[in-house]
Amino acid sequence: MTGDTQSPLSTANLLRRVVPALVIGVLCALTLVALSSFATWVQHLVWESLPAAWGLGATPTWWTVVVLTVTGLLVGAVVRWAPGHAGVDPATTDLVTAPLPLRALPGLAVALVLGLAGGVSLGPENPIIAINVALAAWILCRPRLGVPVEGAVGLALAATIGALFATPVAAALVLTETFAERGDRSGPLFDRLFAPLVAAGAGAVTMLALEAPTFAIDLPSRPGLHAGDALGAALVALAAAALALLAVLALPWVHRALHGMRHPVLALGTGGLVLGLLGVVGGPLTLFKGLEEMKELSEQADAMTWGAILLLAVVKTGALVVATSAGFRGGRIFPTVFIGVAVGFAATALVPAVPAAVAVGAGVLGATIVVSRDGWLALFMAAVVVGDVQLIPVLCVAILPVWLVARVMPPMRVAPPAGGAPEFAALAPRS
Incomplete structure (x- = not known):
C-alpha cells in the first residue's frame, strides 16, 4: 500500500x-x-x-x-x-x-x-x-x-x-x-x-x-563508561530532582505572597530587590538566564569546593522561584539547566569517582524533568549539554527512578485566576 x-x-x-x-x-x-x-x-x-x-x-x-x-x-x-x-x-x-x-x-x-x-x-x-x-x-x-x-x-x-x-x-x-x-x-x-x-x-x-549559541559545555575527558556510572547518575539525578522539587513546592507560596501586594509595580519591585540580594549572595554566576554562566562555571569548577558550587545551585533555585512568582516574563528551562549543571559539578567535586560528564548530564536530567514534566526534553537537554551520545544509555537508566518521582508531583505552575480574572487586583477594571 x-x-x-x-x-x-x-x-x-x-x-x-x-x-x-x-x-x-x-x-x-x-x-x-x-x-x-x-x-x-x-x-x-x-x-x-x-x-x-x-x-x-x-x-x-x-x-x-x-x-x-x-x-x-x-x-x-x-x-x-x-x-x-x-x-x-x-x-x-x-x-x-x-x-x-x-x-x-x-x-x-x-x-x-x-x-x-x-x-x-x-x-x-x-x-x-x-x-x-x-x-x-x-x-x-x-x-x-x-x-x-x-x-x-x-x-x-x-x-x-x-x-x-x-x-x-x-x-x-x-x-x-x-x-x-x-x-x-x-x-x-x-x-x-x-x-x-x-x-x-x-x-x-x-x-x-547566524551563529546560534550552544548549550554544550567543556568537560574533562571521560575515562570510559563503567557499570557503576548508572548508579552514580541515578543518585545525582535524584539529588537535582529533589532541589527542583523544592522550587515546585515553594512556587505557590511565594506567588501568593508577592501577588498579595495586589499591584504589579510593588510586587515586581519587591521581587527585583530579592533577586538582587540573592545575586549578592550567589555572585554573578547566579544572574541572568544561565546559558553563558554555566559555561563559566565549567571553567571555574575545578577551583571551587563542592559546597560553594552547591550554593550556586541553591541560590539559582531561589532566584528562579522568585522571578517566576513575581511575574517577570520568562521561561524556566534555561535557569533549570544551570541548576542541573551546578548540582552535577558539586557531585563530582564531592565524589570524584563520578565522572564530571556523567554527573553533569544526570544533574541536568533530574532538574529538567521535574520542572518541565517532559522526559524527552530532559533527555535531550542532558545529552546536548554534555555533548556525548555515548552517555545516552546511562541517562536512559538514570531517568527511570526520577520519572517515578516526578510523575506524581505537582507541575511547576499555579492555577490561573478563577474566571479569567486579571493577574493582579490593580489590573481589574473599576466598577
Whole structure:
C-alpha cells in the first residue's frame, strides 16, 4: 500500500504546507535573534558601559541590587500600563498558551528584554514562543489560507524550539509528547510532524547561519563508561530532582505572597530587590538566564569546593522561584539547566569517582524533568549539554527512578485566576 492510502493527508496536502512552514520557521528565528540581540546590547550597557563610565571599575555588589530592583519596577510598570499587560502570568502557564492579541506583544517584548538584560533568572523561551504563536496565528489563520489556530500554534512552537536549540530534534520530541497527551491519532505520526519539522528545521538553519549559541559545555575527558556510572547518575539525578522539587513546592507560596501586594509595580519591585540580594549572595554566576554562566562555571569548577558550587545551585533555585512568582516574563528551562549543571559539578567535586560528564548530564536530567514534566526534553537537554551520545544509555537508566518521582508531583505552575480574572487586583477594571 502507498503512503497516500494509509494517511488522511495526501502528498499534495503535505507539499502545500511546506512554504507556510518555511516562512514561519525563518520568522520565528529572526524574532528570537532580534530580541535576544537587543537584550544583550542593553545588558552590556547596564552592566559594563555605565559602571565604567561612572568610574566604578569592577561592578560593586550594590549595583546588582539597584539594577535588579529597577528592573522589577520597570517590568511592573509595563505589566500595569502596557496594552495587554505583557501577556499572561508566566507562573500559570507551560511552554505554550493560546495566541495573545497583537496589542499585547510590544509590552511582552519590552518586559522580556528588560528581564534578560537586567539579570533576572529566567530564559527567553516562554515569551518568545508566545510572541511567535501570536504572529503565526495572525499571518496564517485567515479565511484565504484556512490554517486552523491549532496548526499555526504547532508551527510556531516547533519553529521557536528549533531556533532556541538550533536543531529540530527538540521540537520533534516536544510535539510527540503533545500529540500523545491530546490523544491525536489523525494519521501517521510523521504526517502530523511533517510541517512542524519543516518549520523547526527552517528555524534551526536560520539560527545556525547566524551563529546560534550552544548549550554544550567543556568537560574533562571521560575515562570510559563503567557499570557503576548508572548508579552514580541515578543518585545525582535524584539529588537535582529533589532541589527542583523544592522550587515546585515553594512556587505557590511565594506567588501568593508577592501577588498579595495586589499591584504589579510593588510586587515586581519587591521581587527585583530579592533577586538582587540573592545575586549578592550567589555572585554573578547566579544572574541572568544561565546559558553563558554555566559555561563559566565549567571553567571555574575545578577551583571551587563542592559546597560553594552547591550554593550556586541553591541560590539559582531561589532566584528562579522568585522571578517566576513575581511575574517577570520568562521561561524556566534555561535557569533549570544551570541548576542541573551546578548540582552535577558539586557531585563530582564531592565524589570524584563520578565522572564530571556523567554527573553533569544526570544533574541536568533530574532538574529538567521535574520542572518541565517532559522526559524527552530532559533527555535531550542532558545529552546536548554534555555533548556525548555515548552517555545516552546511562541517562536512559538514570531517568527511570526520577520519572517515578516526578510523575506524581505537582507541575511547576499555579492555577490561573478563577474566571479569567486579571493577574493582579490593580489590573481589574473599576466598577
